[in-house]
Amino acid sequence: xxxxxxxxxxIEVRGLRTRYGKQVVHHGVDLDVYRGEVLGVIGGSGAGxxxxxxxxxxxKEPEGGSIRMFGTDTTHLDAEARKxxxxxxxxxxxxxxxxxxxxxxxxxxxPLIEYHRLPAAFAHELALLKIRLAGLPAExxxxxxxxxxxxxxxRAGLARAxxxxxxxxxxxEPTSGLDPIGAAQFDELIRTLADALGxxxxxxxxxxxxxxxxxxxVAVLADGRMVVADRVEVVERNPHPWIRECFQxxxxxxxxxxxxxxAPA
Amino acid sequence: MSLxxxxxxxxxxxxxxxxxxxxxxxxxxxxxxxxxxxRDTPRLAGATVQVDASALSxxxxxxxxxxxxxxxxxxxxxxxxxxxxxxxxxxxxxxxxWTRLGVQVPARExxxxxxxxxxxxxxxxxxxGVMARQFFGFIGLTLATLAGVLVGRRKLRLTSVxxxxxxxxxxxxxxVSLLTFLVGAVVAFVGATALRDFGAEIFTVELVSISxxxxxxxxxxxxxxxxxxxxxxxxxxxxxKSREELDAIQALGLDQxxxxxxxxxxxxxxxxxxxxxxxxxxxxxxxxxxxxTALDITPGMFISRLQEMTDIRHFWIGMIxxxxxxxxxxxxxxxEGFKVEGSAESVGRxxxxxxxxxxxxxxxxxALFAMFFMELxx
Numbered sequence: 001x002x003x004x005x006x007x008x009x010x011i012e013v014r015g016l017r018t019r020y021g022k023q024v025v026h027h028g029v030d031l032d033v034y035r036g037e038v039l040g041v042i043g044g045s046g047a048g049x050x051x052x053x054x055x056x057x058x059x060k061e062p063e064g065g066s067i068r069m070f071g072t073d074t075t076h077l078d079a080e081a082r083k084x085x086x087x088x089x090x091x092x093x094x095x096x097x098x099x100x101x102x103x104x105x106x107x108x109x110x111p112l113i114e115y116h117r118l119p120a121a122f123a124h125e126l127a128l129l130k131i132r133l134a135g136l137p138a139e140x141x142x143x144x145x146x147x148x149x150x151x152x153x154x155r156a157g158l159a160r161a162x163x164x165x166x167x168x169x170x171x172x173e174p175t176s177g178l179d180p181i182g183a184a185q186f187d188e189l190i191r192t193l194a195d196a197l198g199x200x201x202x203x204x205x206x207x208x209x210x211x212x213x214x215x216x217x218v219a220v221l222a223d224g225r226m227v228v229a230d231r232v233e234v235v236e237r238n239p240h241p242w243i244r245e246c247f248q249x250x251x252x253x254x255x256x257x258x259x260x261x262x263a264p265a
Numbered sequence: 266m267s268l269x270x271x272x273x274x275x276x277x278x279x280x281x282x283x284x285x286x287x288x289x290x291x292x293x294x295x296x297x298x299x300x301x302x303x304r305d306t307p308r309l310a311g312a313t314v315q316v317d318a319s320a321l322s323x324x325x326x327x328x329x330x331x332x333x334x335x336x337x338x339x340x341x342x343x344x345x346x347x348x349x350x351x352x353x354x355x356x357x358x359x360x361x362x363w364t365r366l367g368v369q370v371p372a373r374e375x376x377x378x379x380x381x382x383x384x385x386x387x388x389x390x391x392x393x394g395v396m397a398r399q400f401f402g403f404i405g406l407t408l409a410t411l412a413g414v415l416v417g418r419r420k421l422r423l424t425s426v427x428x429x430x431x432x433x434x435x436x437x438x439x440x441v442s443l444l445t446f447l448v449g450a451v452v453a454f455v456g457a458t459a460l461r462d463f464g465a466e467i468f469t470v471e472l473v474s475i476s477x478x479x480x481x482x483x484x485x486x487x488x489x490x491x492x493x494x495x496x497x498x499x500x501x502x503x504x505x506k507s508r509e510e511l512d513a514i515q516a517l518g519l520d521q522x523x524x525x526x527x528x529x530x531x532x533x534x535x536x537x538x539x540x541x542x543x544x545x546x547x548x549x550x551x552x553x554x555x556x557x558t559a560l561d562i563t564p565g566m567f568i569s570r571l572q573e574m575t576d577i578r579h580f581w582i583g584m585i586x587x588x589x590x591x592x593x594x595x596x597x598x599x600x601e602g603f604k605v606e607g608s609a610e611s612v613g614r615x616x617x618x619x620x621x622x623x624x625x626x627x628x629x630x631x632a633l634f635a636m637f638f639m640e641l642x643x
Contacts, residue, residue, distance in 0.1 A: 087293075092635055100610050117296060125294045125366070132365035133326070144608060159407055165325040196361050197326065198354060 010168060010200050011056060015065035018048070018055055023049045025226035028065065035167075038194050038201040039229075041209050042125045043221035044242060051206045052221065053172060056202070057091065060083050069168075090166035094173050096157030098145040104131060104156045104195035105141040111163045127163070135189050139232035148151040155189075162193070177258060183207060187214045208246075208255040245259045271322060273298045273331075277307050280323050285333065286321040290328025297370040299331060312339060317352035329355075329362040346485040403600045405594075407530060410522045419520070425528035426450050432534030433494045433529075438543065440493070445485055446543040449473055449551025457560050473552030477577040482545035484631055488592040490537060495598035498617040500527055502602025511603070519604075522618040530595040536593035538584060540599070545583065578643060586634055590627050597623040 011033040018026045033039050041050050056067055060075065067075045069085055073241060077085075095197040098258050108127040112118060118126070131141050134155040138249040145153055154174060174190070175183035187210050194201050203215065211218050211232055219229035222242045228235050236247040236256075246252060271288035278285070288294065315338070338345060344365045348356060363641045413419035456472040502525055505511055514521050549571070556562035582592035605611045 100608055116292060118299060120329075122299055122303065122334075125334070126327055129326060129330055129362060129366055162326075165327060196358055232277070 010035050011072060012068040016055060017065050018060060018062040019063055020053055024224060027225060029226045031219055031226050031229060032203055035200050036198060037216040038203060038214055039217050039219060040203045040205050040215035041219045041221060042205060047221045049221055050172060053204050067131040074197055078111060087164055088166055088171060089168035090161030091170045092157050092161045094176060096212060098147050103142050103144055108160050108163050115164060127152055130159040130162050149180050160240045163236060173204055173206060175210055190214060208252050212255045213257040271296055281309055281587050282311050283317055284314055285317045290321060291323050291325045292327040295327055309339060313345045315347045316351060316454060317349050324355040326359060326362060328361045331360050332359060333366060337355060344510040352569040402601060404596050406522055407526050407596060410527055410568055414527055422528050426531050429529050429532035430536055433532050434540060437540060438491060441486055441489055441540050441544050442547040446551040447549040448481060448485060450555045451547030452476060453552035453555035458549045469556055470567055473572050473577050474549055475573055476550035477545050480585045481540045481548055483583045483586050486537060486540045486544045488624055491594045491627060492620055495594045496616045496620045497624045498598030499601040499616045500612060503605035503615055506605045507607055507612060526599045529599060533591040533595045534588055538587040541587045582638055582643060589630060593626045594623045
């Protein structure tokens with residue numbers, strides 16, 4: 001992102017309202033996601049982070065408001081009209097959501113074969129490249145998801161999400177269920193890939209370490225609204241009670257100190 | 266990144282030392298070029314080439330991979346080549362792809378076919394042995410726990426037993442009675458058609474009553490319950506296993522067999538004979554109805570013939586098999602549930618296997634019984 005020209009808005013959410021039955025999740029959420037940034041969305045359990053993700057992806061029909069992707073209004077598109085957009089983003093589910101009857105490389109090949117006619121050798125090598133980019137050893141390619149650890153399954157899911165070279169990558173709590181070392185490595189992997197492939201990353205997370213280490217901007221969802229969306233140093237000074245509790249707690253101090261210790265003087 | 270979608274193209278100058286990249290080298294725009302290079306791989310001369318990217322509008326990992334595949338035969342070092350007017354981001358991407366594909370593509374291991382065939386056969390035989398051992402071990406464990414319950418050393422979970430009795434027995438009444446009624450009618454009809462040629466239509470009564478009392482009543486009920494309840498046992502216990510509930514039971518110091526298997530076994534032991542009785546009655550009623558409507562056998566004639574000609578031993582021979590079938594269905598259903606590992610797919614596989622095994626065992630044991638009673642002249 002260059003500082004001079006105004007950054008391009010890839011996703012624009014305006015006044016989004018959603019609800020499940022009588023339970024209102026969003027009262028009117030506004031959010032901009034800029035090209036090339038890593039945006040972390042946080043909020044308490046039940047604040048509607050995952051619902052926001054589902055609404056943007058078109059998996060949950062909103063009550064009101066609008067969602068624009070790449071400048072086109074996608075709020076009420078049907079499945080057929082949505083397809084061209086779906087190829088431009090990749091999605092990593094919480095536990096990878098790999099097809100359990102296929103090996104890792106076959107999982108990655110699914111979207112490649114579905115959307116593009118490629119010679120077998122090239123498709124195979126391209127799939128292997130994605131697996132290597134996701135930080136898995138080449139030997140993992142022919143393993144089944146049940147033979148992999150949780151962290152490796154996430155990486156395999158990431159490889160599949162990257163298969164079509166998406167411009168936008170959605171991650172739903174990518175570090176949940178990983179040990180601290182695995183989580184830190186995964187954050188680093190996302191950062192490296194975002195920089196190298198020019199990805200825009202929309203990250204739903206609980207993990208304060210991810211916010212400090214990985215995210216360019218942090219958006220806080222509370223009370224059914226987007227309270228603030230800015231750099232983490234700005235967000236942590238926000239007076240909103242939930243934010244204060246979240247960022248003044250002992251876990252936040254730990255995460256902040258860790259970043260400060262690694263930052264160049 | 267511009268979204269110019271000019272198809273990718275590659276031109277190589279005549280002395281084969283400069284590659285000129287044109288258009289968008291992104292996956293959607295690469296198809297034609299990949300196909301062309303696949304058919305006709307260009308020969309690059311010399312150890313170093315010049316890559317001219319001035320007309321390159323976009324590059325993604327697929328495009329970078331294609332370029333890597335062209336440059337790879339020239340040597341292990343990407344930096345010996347010169348790149349003119351390539352954007353730094355594109356060059357970084359190219360370097361990334363180059364480093365990540367240092368490893369050769371591992372081929373999947375394949376054994377020779379004959380060896381593989383023999384190994385699979387041996388594996389299947391060994392697995393059958395293991396399965397038989399597991400099955401008998403599980404029956405032993407279940408019976409030992411049941412004995413513990415009977416002498417009062419283990420707790421009887423009465424609520425659970427009654428719950429399963431409702432699920433297994435009461436809820437199965439409509440389907441068992443309807444199906445056996447229909448089969449009874451069909452047997453009477455088919456039998457009467459054959460017997461009519463000998464003027465022996467009245468023997469239809471014996472045909473229906475003996476076949477239902479001895480065989481069909483219990484067999485049809487057992488097969489239905491294997492499909493209906495055996496599979497449910499496997500799915501219930503299997504999904505508990507995959508959610509680690511069984512480990513939780515163990516960790517709380519409770520006994521899995523006592524808690525999960527005994528109530529299901531007792532419920533099936535109680536309900537299968539009752540349903541068998543219902544099936545016998547319903548099948549005979551079906552036969553009688555065909556007799557009355559299509560064969561001129563009055564209800565009075567049917568009942569008196571039933572009383573005179575059909576011995577009560579047929580009823581007992583049918584009934585005595587019911588508890589054994591109940592034991593088979595309950596143990597196979599529960600054991601398959603315990604064998605589930607991890608995924609939901611495994612639950613499905615073991616449920617199928619449970620139904621197939623219990624129906625198989627029920628029919629095999631029914632045949633053994635038939636031979637046994639024949640030898641005894643019963």
